[in-house]
């Protein structure tokens with residue numbers, strides 16, 4: 390039976406067997422220090438020449454970086470070790486001596502590392518990021534599953550667009566045209582009318598020619614949609630969810646956050662409620678801060694979002710955007726129809742928009758009018774209009790971008806490290 394490095398604390402003083410890889414090795418003549426990894430963590434194995442058989446010593450001598458092996462040893466607590474434990478090696482068995490490993494300990498350029506992404510993910514930093522990503526997913530699903538939401542899976546191949554036609558991936562669907570989904574939202578609205586509170590979690594695609602630190606071509610979104618929930622209720626769920634996620638990661642990923650050198654004090658502040666400012670107030674703030682040529686009706690870019698976020702120590706909602714910069718389905722503010730009941734949630738520390746959401750139009754006549762204004766063909770969107778004809782109710786929802794959230798919580802300067810195999814403007818390999 391194999392033990393994992395993650396579990397060694399329960400085996401102090403006992404002999405265990407690990408399956409793993411050699412990450413690095415140091416030798417001082419009579420002692421070899423093996424940096425071992427097994428997927429769950431890293432541990433140093435100590436091999437003393439006169440305490441193991443000559444064969445075992447020789448095998449350890451032959452190990453190259455990333456060689457695979459089984460190793461036996463006795464777990465010892467050691468406060469100097471990063472993980473708090475070391476392994477006094479008693480035996481080892483080689484599975485394979487690895488060929489010369491392309492990723493050496495020296496610095497490599499990003500392109501080289503991205504070309505070797507299939508190997509790069511073995512490194513401590515990348516492993517930590519992927520482990521935190523998994524914890525974030527667990528926290529999101531845990532929150533939604535225990536708060537009355539039902540998971541519903543919208544389709545990936547779709548006949549029409551949700552977020553506008555400019556960045557759709559086109560494909561043939563036998564004799565018809567089809568597109569890869571940009572957002573499952575429209576389908577989730579149908580699901581909310583069937584199940585009340587629902588959420589989806591899946592990949593979405595944007596054929597965007599943007600090459601920024603925040604954009605991926607393929608990214609994952611969590612899209613909750615809720616019947617009988619208005620704009621205000623929508624924001625409450627979002628702040629509770631995001632605060633819950635951050636606190637769960639802090640509680641469960643201490644080691645990984647340490648590996649990344651993340652400033653934990655910034656994350657500890659992330660508790661509900663979050664500050665809110667209107668689009669109008671955000672524009673005033675930008676004018677005060679020197680963005681004098683920003684005009685009402687423009688959409689915010691990354692520098693604007695970063696500047697706005699600087700004024701707050703936790704995520705901030707920007708609400709009530711001009712109707713014309715937002716999607717066709719957003720409900721206008723009844724008191725002021727030139728703005729919509731929407732909010733973007735901007736992460737602190739310059740990580741930008743992590744959530745976009747709104748209350749949805751529930752009036753069939755207004756929705757039809759929007760179809761005309763946005764040149765949306767009625768045949769393609771008839772089913773979506775049906776949701777307003779057969780028992781329409783106030784409803785709201787949002788989309789949380791997983792990779793932006795991972796980048797923020799991990800403190801990364803680019804989303805390319807937040808997903809195992811990023812799809813970017815100039816990258817489809819590996």
Ligand code: 4AD
Nearest residue numbers: 572574604605608612742743744745787788790793
């Ligand atoms: O703001 P977006 O476009 O909203 C929607 O798609 C809505 N239909 C969601 C909904 O209400 N159900 O995207 C939502 C989030 C953004 O806030 C951002 O975090 C992320 O998805 N996102 C991206 N992440 C990485 N790369 C991209 N190209 C992204 N585009 C959006």
Ligand code: MG
Nearest residue numbers: 733742744745
């Ligand atoms: Mg958005």
